[in-house]
Amino acid sequence: MQQQIAVVTLGIADLVRSRRFYSEGFGWTPVFANEEIAFYQMNGLILGTWLEAKLAEDMTRTSFGGPGAFALAHNVGTAEEVDAVIAALEAAGGRVLRPGDAPPHGGYRGYVADPDDHAWEIAWNPAWPIDAEGHVTFGA
Numbered sequence: 001m002q003q004q005i006a007v008v009t010l011g012i013a014d015l016v017r018s019r020r021f022y023s024e025g026f027g028w029t030p031v032f033a034n035e036e037i038a039f040y041q042m043n044g045l046i047l048g049t050w051l052e053a054k055l056a057e058d059m060t061r062t063s064f065g066g067p068g069a070f071a072l073a074h075n076v077g078t079a080e081e082v083d084a085v086i087a088a089l090e091a092a093g094g095r096v097l098r099p100g101d102a103p104p105h106g107g108y109r110g111y112v113a114d115p116d117d118h119a120w121e122i123a124w125n126p127a128w129p130i131d132a133e134g135h136v137t138f139g140a
Helices: 015-025 052-059 079-091
Strands: 007-012 037-041 046-051 072-075 095-101 108-113 119-124
Touching: 007 015, 007 052, 015 037, 015 046, 015 079, 046 052, 079 095, 079 108, 079 119
Parallel strands: 007 046, 072 119
Antiparallel strands: 037 046, 095 108, 108 119
């Protein structure tokens, strides 16, 4: 089986609030949106933000326990960009979980929660190059 992920869908409470975070914070434009879902074309996959009740209904679940133990990551080209992206996300309704700093393993990173408490790591890793299409390659 091919090793790939096609779509990541996040359950959200308020589509307008969520679109503000992703559009104004990251600068992303949805490729499709209606009153309950927005899709963003990424570099090789699609990010969906869907009203949590509709997502649960689609899965035939009654509810969710909230955001899980995971973080999505957005890598940038320099350490300075980490702080700039974190500031933009906070201004667009995000909550800083950890300001940018240098972890023991190298690079520079910080964490921001979106308005629905999904964690985003904003990171620069000098060993992980980013190509022109935004693809990150795992480095040593």
